[in-house]
Amino acid sequence: MSWTDERIDKLKRLWEQGMTASQIADALGEGVSRNAVIGKAHRLGLQSRPSPVKATDAPSEAAPAAAAAPAQPPAPPPAPPKVEQPEPEPAVQASQPSRMLRPGTPTGPVPPSGPPAPPRRSIPAKPSKEIEGKTTLLDLSDKICKWPIGHPGEPDFHFCGQPSNPGFPYCVEHCAVAYQAQLPRRDRRPPPPPYGAPRIR
Protein backbone atom coordinates (compact mmCIF):
# COMPACT_ATOMS: atom_id res chain seq x y z
CA MET A 1 0.00 0.00 0.00
CA SER A 2 1.13 3.49 -0.59
CA TRP A 3 1.22 6.57 1.49
CA THR A 4 -1.64 8.60 0.22
CA ASP A 5 -2.12 12.08 1.50
CA GLU A 6 -5.00 10.75 3.45
CA ARG A 7 -3.02 8.10 5.20
CA ILE A 8 -0.13 10.43 5.84
CA ASP A 9 -2.52 12.84 7.40
CA LYS A 10 -3.93 10.21 9.66
CA LEU A 11 -0.49 9.09 10.59
CA LYS A 12 0.47 12.61 11.56
CA ARG A 13 -2.60 13.15 13.64
CA LEU A 14 -2.40 9.90 15.49
CA TRP A 15 1.30 10.22 16.02
CA GLU A 16 0.99 13.67 17.45
CA GLN A 17 -1.92 12.52 19.48
CA GLY A 18 0.41 10.16 21.21
CA MET A 19 -0.60 6.81 19.87
CA THR A 20 2.13 4.25 19.70
CA ALA A 21 3.51 3.16 16.39
CA SER A 22 1.84 -0.20 16.53
CA GLN A 23 -1.48 1.29 17.49
CA ILE A 24 -1.25 3.61 14.56
CA ALA A 25 -0.17 0.75 12.38
CA ASP A 26 -3.28 -1.26 12.81
CA ALA A 27 -5.38 1.84 12.91
CA LEU A 28 -4.20 2.49 9.41
CA GLY A 29 -5.34 -0.89 8.32
CA GLU A 30 -3.85 -4.08 7.09
CA GLY A 31 -0.54 -4.22 5.45
CA VAL A 32 0.89 -1.49 7.56
CA SER A 33 3.57 -2.54 9.93
CA ARG A 34 4.77 -0.81 13.00
CA ASN A 35 8.06 -0.31 11.26
CA ALA A 36 6.39 1.27 8.31
CA VAL A 37 4.75 3.75 10.61
CA ILE A 38 7.92 4.57 12.42
CA GLY A 39 9.89 4.82 9.25
CA LYS A 40 7.38 7.12 7.68
CA ALA A 41 7.05 9.19 10.79
CA HIS A 42 10.75 9.80 10.77
CA ARG A 43 10.87 10.59 7.12
CA LEU A 44 8.11 13.06 7.66
CA GLY A 45 10.19 14.63 10.33
CA LEU A 46 7.60 14.03 12.95
CA GLN A 47 8.65 14.82 16.42
CA SER A 48 10.38 11.86 17.90
CA ARG A 49 8.98 10.59 21.08
CA PRO A 50 10.61 9.18 24.13
CA SER A 51 12.20 6.00 23.04
CA PRO A 52 13.13 3.26 25.38
CA VAL A 53 16.47 3.20 23.73
CA LYS A 54 18.34 6.41 23.73
CA ALA A 55 21.92 5.26 23.64
CA THR A 56 24.44 7.40 21.83
CA ASP A 57 25.81 8.34 25.14
CA ALA A 58 29.54 8.09 25.27
CA PRO A 59 30.84 9.28 28.55
CA SER A 60 34.43 8.28 28.84
CA GLU A 61 34.91 7.57 32.47
CA ALA A 62 33.70 9.68 35.27
CA ALA A 63 30.14 10.12 34.26
CA PRO A 64 27.71 10.13 37.07
CA ALA A 65 25.98 13.34 36.13
CA ALA A 66 22.40 13.99 36.92
CA ALA A 67 20.14 12.51 34.34
CA ALA A 68 17.92 15.02 32.70
CA ALA A 69 14.77 15.59 34.60
CA PRO A 70 11.75 14.24 32.80
CA ALA A 71 9.79 17.42 32.62
CA GLN A 72 6.80 15.70 31.17
CA PRO A 73 6.11 12.04 31.59
CA PRO A 74 5.66 10.42 28.23
CA ALA A 75 2.07 9.62 28.77
CA PRO A 76 -0.03 11.93 26.74
CA PRO A 77 -3.66 11.08 26.71
CA PRO A 78 -4.86 8.81 24.03
CA ALA A 79 -8.57 8.87 23.91
CA PRO A 80 -10.74 6.26 25.48
CA PRO A 81 -11.35 3.32 23.25
CA LYS A 82 -13.85 4.48 20.77
CA VAL A 83 -14.87 1.94 18.32
CA GLU A 84 -14.40 4.15 15.38
CA GLN A 85 -13.48 7.72 14.98
CA PRO A 86 -11.82 9.63 17.75
CA GLU A 87 -14.14 12.18 19.14
CA PRO A 88 -13.48 14.80 21.74
CA GLU A 89 -14.89 13.14 24.76
CA PRO A 90 -13.01 12.58 27.91
CA ALA A 91 -9.70 12.88 26.21
CA VAL A 92 -8.10 11.15 29.06
CA GLN A 93 -7.51 7.55 29.55
CA ALA A 94 -5.44 5.02 31.24
CA SER A 95 -4.55 3.45 28.02
CA GLN A 96 -2.19 0.54 28.13
CA PRO A 97 -3.03 -2.05 30.70
CA SER A 98 -0.65 -3.01 33.37
CA ARG A 99 2.36 -1.60 31.71
CA MET A 100 1.30 1.97 31.99
CA LEU A 101 -0.95 1.64 34.92
CA ARG A 102 1.74 0.08 36.92
CA PRO A 103 2.12 2.21 39.97
CA GLY A 104 5.80 1.64 40.02
CA THR A 105 8.05 0.51 42.73
CA PRO A 106 6.30 0.64 46.02
CA THR A 107 7.85 3.55 47.74
CA GLY A 108 5.77 2.69 50.65
CA PRO A 109 6.42 1.64 54.16
CA VAL A 110 9.94 0.59 54.75
CA PRO A 111 10.17 -2.39 56.96
CA PRO A 112 12.99 -1.22 59.06
CA SER A 113 13.71 -3.53 61.83
CA GLY A 114 14.53 -7.02 62.82
CA PRO A 115 11.69 -8.55 64.75
CA PRO A 116 9.19 -10.13 62.42
CA ALA A 117 6.05 -8.14 62.30
CA PRO A 118 3.36 -9.56 64.50
CA PRO A 119 0.16 -10.28 62.66
CA ARG A 120 -1.80 -7.13 62.71
CA ARG A 121 -5.44 -7.04 62.19
CA SER A 122 -7.94 -4.34 62.81
CA ILE A 123 -6.46 -2.14 60.12
CA PRO A 124 -6.81 -3.60 56.69
CA ALA A 125 -4.28 -1.75 54.60
CA LYS A 126 -6.71 -0.34 52.18
CA PRO A 127 -6.96 3.27 52.98
CA SER A 128 -7.03 5.08 49.71
CA LYS A 129 -10.56 4.54 48.61
CA GLU A 130 -12.41 4.02 51.81
CA ILE A 131 -10.92 7.05 53.36
CA GLU A 132 -10.48 9.29 50.39
CA GLY A 133 -13.78 8.44 48.86
CA LYS A 134 -12.07 8.43 45.55
CA THR A 135 -10.93 5.60 43.40
CA THR A 136 -7.26 6.00 42.75
CA LEU A 137 -4.81 4.17 40.61
CA LEU A 138 -4.18 1.74 43.40
CA ASP A 139 -7.80 0.78 43.61
CA LEU A 140 -8.12 -0.30 40.05
CA SER A 141 -8.76 -3.88 39.15
CA ASP A 142 -10.61 -5.72 36.48
CA LYS A 143 -13.73 -5.34 38.54
CA ILE A 144 -13.52 -1.60 38.84
CA CYS A 145 -14.56 0.96 36.30
CA LYS A 146 -11.45 2.74 35.15
CA TRP A 147 -13.17 5.68 33.58
CA PRO A 148 -11.08 8.71 34.41
CA ILE A 149 -12.68 11.58 36.26
CA GLY A 150 -10.74 14.74 35.69
CA HIS A 151 -7.28 14.79 34.24
CA PRO A 152 -4.08 13.10 35.25
CA GLY A 153 -1.96 15.42 37.28
CA GLU A 154 -4.84 17.26 38.73
CA PRO A 155 -4.99 16.94 42.47
CA ASP A 156 -8.33 15.23 42.57
CA PHE A 157 -7.90 13.08 39.52
CA HIS A 158 -9.53 9.73 40.12
CA PHE A 159 -11.51 6.99 38.50
CA CYS A 160 -15.16 6.15 38.34
CA GLY A 161 -14.86 3.19 40.63
CA GLN A 162 -18.25 1.66 39.96
CA PRO A 163 -18.36 -2.08 39.42
CA SER A 164 -17.18 -2.69 35.91
CA ASN A 165 -19.29 -4.26 33.27
CA PRO A 166 -17.91 -7.80 33.27
CA GLY A 167 -15.44 -8.14 30.46
CA PHE A 168 -15.08 -4.43 30.07
CA PRO A 169 -12.86 -1.90 31.74
CA TYR A 170 -15.75 0.38 32.49
CA CYS A 171 -19.07 0.26 34.22
CA VAL A 172 -22.19 -0.05 32.13
CA GLU A 173 -22.74 3.64 32.16
CA HIS A 174 -19.30 4.47 30.86
CA CYS A 175 -19.26 1.59 28.45
CA ALA A 176 -22.13 3.36 26.81
CA VAL A 177 -19.96 6.38 26.35
CA ALA A 178 -16.80 4.55 25.44
CA TYR A 179 -18.12 2.17 22.86
CA GLN A 180 -20.04 3.98 20.22
CA ALA A 181 -20.11 2.93 16.66
CA GLN A 182 -20.16 5.84 14.31
CA LEU A 183 -23.67 5.42 13.11
CA PRO A 184 -26.28 7.91 12.14
CA ARG A 185 -27.66 9.32 15.31
CA ARG A 186 -31.08 8.17 14.33
CA ASP A 187 -30.52 4.50 14.59
CA ARG A 188 -27.87 4.55 17.21
CA ARG A 189 -28.88 2.04 19.78
CA PRO A 190 -29.10 3.75 23.13
CA PRO A 191 -28.54 0.83 25.45
CA PRO A 192 -24.97 0.00 26.42
CA PRO A 193 -23.35 -3.23 25.47
CA PRO A 194 -24.99 -5.97 27.45
CA TYR A 195 -23.27 -8.71 29.27
CA GLY A 196 -21.19 -10.89 27.09
CA ALA A 197 -21.28 -8.52 24.18
CA PRO A 198 -18.84 -9.47 21.52
CA ARG A 199 -15.55 -7.82 22.02
CA ILE A 200 -14.31 -5.68 19.28
CA ARG A 201 -10.89 -6.22 18.01
Next chain:
DNA sequence: CCCTGATTCGC
Protein backbone atom coordinates in the same frame (compact mmCIF):
# COMPACT_ATOMS: atom_id res chain seq x y z
C1' DC B 1 8.48 -13.09 26.69
C1' DC B 2 5.96 -8.77 25.77
C1' DC B 3 6.32 -3.93 24.50
C1' DT B 4 8.53 0.60 22.85
C1' DG B 5 11.02 3.85 19.19
C1' DA B 6 15.54 4.31 16.39
C1' DT B 7 18.50 3.00 12.81
C1' DT B 8 20.28 0.59 8.99
C1' DC B 9 20.36 -0.69 4.43
C1' DG B 10 18.83 -3.38 0.35
C1' DC B 11 15.40 -2.58 -2.65
Next chain:
DNA sequence: GCGAATCAGG
Protein backbone atom coordinates in the same frame (compact mmCIF):
# COMPACT_ATOMS: atom_id res chain seq x y z
C1' DG C 1 10.99 6.66 -0.51
C1' DC C 2 10.00 2.48 1.58
C1' DG C 3 10.00 -0.90 5.36
C1' DA C 4 11.97 -5.50 7.17
C1' DA C 5 15.53 -6.49 9.99
C1' DT C 6 17.85 -5.28 13.60
C1' DC C 7 19.04 -2.93 17.77
C1' DA C 8 18.43 -1.77 22.50
C1' DG C 9 15.90 -0.21 26.66
C1' DG C 10 11.60 -0.94 29.64
